Amino acid sequence: MNAIEICNLKKTYNGTLEALKGINLSVKEGDFFGLLGPNGAGKSTTIGILCSLVNKTSGSVKIAGYDIDTHWTQAKQNLGVVPQEFNFNIFEPCIQILINQAGYYGVRRKTALERAEKLLDQLGLLDKRNTPSMRLSGGLKRRLMIARALVHNPQILILDEPTAGVDISLRRSMWTYLESLNAQGMTIILTTHYLEEAESLCQNIAIIDKGTIIANDTTKVLLQQLSSEVVVLYCEAVPNTLPTLPNVTLTKIDDSTLEAELSQEKGLSVLLQELGTAGILVNRAKNKSSRLEELFIKLVKV
Amino acid sequence: MFALQWVGFITLMRKETIRIFRIWSQTLLPSVITTTLYFLIFGGFIGSRIGKVHDHTYIEFIVPGLIMMSVITNSYANVVSSVFGAKFQKNIEELLVSPLSATTILLGYLSGGLLRGLLIGLFVTLISLIFAPMQFHHIGLIISTVFLTSLLFSLAGFINAMFAKKFDDISIVPTFFLTPLTYLGGVFYSIQYLSPFWRHLSFLNPVLYLVNIFRYGFLGISDINVPLAFSSLILLVFVLWTIAWTLLKKGIGIRQ
Numbered sequence: 001m002n003a004i005e006i007c008n009l010k011k012t013y014n015g016t017l018e019a020l021k022g023i024n025l026s027v028k029e030g031d032f033f034g035l036l037g038p039n040g041a042g043k044s045t046t047i048g049i050l051c052s053l054v055n056k057t058s059g060s061v062k063i064a065g066y067d068i069d070t071h072w073t074q075a076k077q078n079l080g081v082v083p084q085e086f087n088f089n090i091f092e093p094c095i096q097i098l099i100n101q102a103g104y105y106g107v108r109r110k111t112a113l114e115r116a117e118k119l120l121d122q123l124g125l126l127d128k129r130n131t132p133s134m135r136l137s138g139g140l141k142r143r144l145m146i147a148r149a150l151v152h153n154p155q156i157l158i159l160d161e162p163t164a165g166v167d168i169s170l171r172r173s174m175w176t177y178l179e180s181l182n183a184q185g186m187t188i189i190l191t192t193h194y195l196e197e198a199e200s201l202c203q204n205i206a207i208i209d210k211g212t213i214i215a216n217d218t219t220k221v222l223l224q225q226l227s228s229e230v231v232v233l234y235c236e237a238v239p240n241t242l243p244t245l246p247n248v249t250l251t252k253i254d255d256s257t258l259e260a261e262l263s264q265e266k267g268l269s270v271l272l273q274e275l276g277t278a279g280i281l282v283n284r285a286k287n288k289s290s291r292l293e294e295l296f297i298k299l300v301k302v
Numbered sequence: 303m304f305a306l307q308w309v310g311f312i313t314l315m316r317k318e319t320i321r322i323f324r325i326w327s328q329t330l331l332p333s334v335i336t337t338t339l340y341f342l343i344f345g346g347f348i349g350s351r352i353g354k355v356h357d358h359t360y361i362e363f364i365v366p367g368l369i370m371m372s373v374i375t376n377s378y379a380n381v382v383s384s385v386f387g388a389k390f391q392k393n394i395e396e397l398l399v400s401p402l403s404a405t406t407i408l409l410g411y412l413s414g415g416l417l418r419g420l421l422i423g424l425f426v427t428l429i430s431l432i433f434a435p436m437q438f439h440h441i442g443l444i445i446s447t448v449f450l451t452s453l454l455f456s457l458a459g460f461i462n463a464m465f466a467k468k469f470d471d472i473s474i475v476p477t478f479f480l481t482p483l484t485y486l487g488g489v490f491y492s493i494q495y496l497s498p499f500w501r502h503l504s505f506l507n508p509v510l511y512l513v514n515i516f517r518y519g520f521l522g523i524s525d526i527n528v529p530l531a532f533s534s535l536i537l538l539v540f541v542l543w544t545i546a547w548t549l550l551k552k553g554i555g556i557r558q
């Protein structure tokens with residue numbers, strides 16, 4: 001069964017702004033799914049409709065097999081959501097926020113308290129238990145939002161840019177946490193602007209641009225679409241006239257740096273050999289950017 | 303299914319109760335102070351110089367109206383500020399994503415308005431005992447009227463909060479409608495003492511009816527037809543409930 005099924009979904013804001021132009025999307029149960037796209041593409045709008053914060057204009061949405069129009073109670077119970085913007089009651093202490101949210105899903109107070117404590121602990125917020133949410137740092141607020149989304153044990157977790165403004169070590173620990181949830185069977189859908197994040201976490205990726213899905217496949221297949229890859233080479237010395245080699249375009253950046261755009265059939269070891277023959281000794285090499293980033297830039301034309 | 307909604311309602315009610323007591327100096331204290339001053343000035347200082355109204359001393363006459371006035375303002379203020387606050391800070395989204403029904407959410411917020419309205423009503427009643435003896439003509443009518451009035455103005459507060467876009471919008475109704483209507487609603491005088499023009503104009507004021515039903519419950523005197531007014535009150539509660547419920551269900555002012 002699909003965890004999420006979106007069919008011909010349209011959203012027009014204020015009767016004029018077409019934010020979603022009829023998208024189709026399905027996310028398999030147990031998937032780790034990335035929804036990518038530039039600013040204003042319609043990611044948050046899609047998520048808003050899934051969690052009923054935004055009224056759709058037309059189309060249908062099923063969550064865990066339940067239609068959000070006809071079986072909204074079941075649909076909502078299966079879903080946990082971490083919104084893009086903080087939406088806490090700023091005066092309420094962390095523990096209270098979690099207990100209340102559990103209560104809104106019918107979780108009794110005793111169970112809610114146990115779960116809340118456990119989640120605060122897992123997300124490293126236990127010492128902030130009684131701190132009002134407004135006194136948390138940005139990164140801690142993000143984590144509190146994750147805890148809040150999980151307090152009713154949903155099967156599906158949707159996160160709208162959960163790692164925006166989160167430092168590297170916190171981001172890594174969040175990734176590990178999300179991966180462990182996914183390993184336990186939870187379906188996870190996330191939007192992010194860090195493509196490295198999507199590349200390392202997501203099994204499947206959809207790219208949305210101007211309200212239309214422009215790519216939707218496994219991460220692996222998407223990356224294979226790239227016909228070339230840019231590698232930065234740090235060399236002993238780079239001569240002014242570069243050799244002409246097959247299936248690669250070389251560009252001199254400075255006296256010790258070279259950029260090589262390799263087509264798919266060209267291996268790196270062959271290139272290094274050829275360069276060595278031409279008298280260019282390579283010390284180190286790195287990918288110019290995340291490969292997904294290149295694909296993204298290629299697909300999403302400004 | 304029912305269990306879910308019930309737990310949700312209890313959670314909301316608890317949250318609203320905590321809110322009222324956490325900021326008690328804003329929610330509970332002001333009305334107690336103002337009404338005590340009213341009792342002191344109108345009852346004690348000048349009341350003794352004013353003759354009897356319908357065979358009752360002036361303070362006896364104004365006590366029911368003052369209780370009603372504080373119930374009205376507090377029920378209204380509680381719901382409008384709690385709901386608008388949640389809307390402004392966006393934490394109303396916590397409720398919108400949850401499986402709670404519009405009925406449950408509405409009842410949850412109304413419970414806060416009722417609690418604060420009735421609590422203040424009780425405080426003011428107790429304070430009035432210092433200044434005047436209390437008599438009960440029809441206790442059932444007193445209790446049901448105060449309950450329905452608190453409910454009515456809690457609903458009005460909810461509707462106002464749904465439409466409000468900025469903090470100014472939640473003070474428009476109290477400043478331009480609620481305060482004038484309560485002050486001109488026969489709290490401090492019997493409309494029989496007014497000139498025909500003002501008397502007839504007063505009949506257009508809904509607060510007049512509420513104050514008079516309530517006063518009738520205590521003193522057995524009234525400027526209006528009590529059964530008719532009481533039925534209208536019930537009808538009005540139904541009308542506002544339907545409006546508030548529909549706004550919430552459709553997400554007007556809270557969903558895009």
Ligand SMILES: Nc1ncnc2c1ncn2[C@@H]1O[C@H](COP(=O)(O)OP(=O)(O)OP(=O)(O)O)[C@@H](O)[C@H]1O
Nearest residue numbers: 013017019037038039040041042043044045046558
């Ligand atoms: N409440 C709203 N009213 C009117 N237009 C809106 C509203 N919310 C979003 N939009 C518009 O809808 C389009 C899609 O916005 P959305 O927030 O879904 O983008 P996004 O992909 O989440 O972008 P970002 O990466 O910046 O978060 C944008 O053009 C945006 O201006």
Ligand SMILES: [Mg+2]
Nearest residue numbers: 043044084160
């Ligand atoms: Mg967004």
